[in-house]
Amino acid sequence: MPNRWKPNVTVAALIERDGHFLLVEEDTADGLRLNNPAGHLDPGESPLDACIREVLEETAYDFTPTALVGVYLNRFRRTRTGDDITYMRFAFAGTLGTHHAWRTLDEGIVRTVWMTPAQIRASRERHRSPVLLRCVEDYLAGQRFALDVVHTDPSVGRPVAE
Template sequence: MNLIHSTAACVIKQGERYLMVEEQRGGPTSVFNQPAGHIEPGEGPIEAVLREVQEETAWQVSLTSYLGLYIFHTDGGQTFHSHGFIAEPLTPLNLPLDPDIIATHWLTLEQIRALDQQARLRSPLVLKRIEDALSGPRYPLSVIRE
């Protein structure tokens, strides 16, 4: 049975830096991603992305735009439907990070592109979402009917 994984991810920019999470995914080196994760049963993408941002970064954010639905097929045959969002950081929270997260980092676009060249981004969607946030269309959050 081929399952489709439904996820949500968030591009968060402050000044010229983006909030990224560093994760250990079983390889020899860590990888970097936006705050992101699976949409849990009973959740919609907006609720899920706000939860994931808080769990993975200990930041409260305000969603500003919807980037769209990204469809990604892995080499292993998995399919991901990933909802992309843009948010502004509001307040750092005094909460522990999700145990899968090594650290959070505020990185420049150049630093993120360098990680891409080193194959240290979790998926091709990481850089694509940032580039789309910079130049692509943005949609109102109301396009999602929860």
């Protein structure tokens, strides 16, 4: 099976404080877009570790995941290339820790913003991911799963034997 289909695995953080959610504004090929702090799972990394890393890189905050909100699958066609891509997103709720104001945000991240659910709903045309709002709505509905439902075998972090 040389052309086996594989989704792109991503992680996202749902961070709520005083009725506002922490989002990032990103410069994309389609203009400025809003998203949860999110990114791709890297080789040798667990989804939890990826989420912690992505939040730090995109917001300059430490992040501690406390629950899985859900796993989301969506399909997207890139505007520039026409590529047909499927994403599988693991969305985690959690708490913010220390802010490292000295850190430079990831390439493409313009700024962080705190938005109410109403503001997020009203800005759908600016969402980078079509599941951004669904993740927020599931969080608001109280959907939470224990972190141990996402198991990463120790073999993931080990070098592959040749």
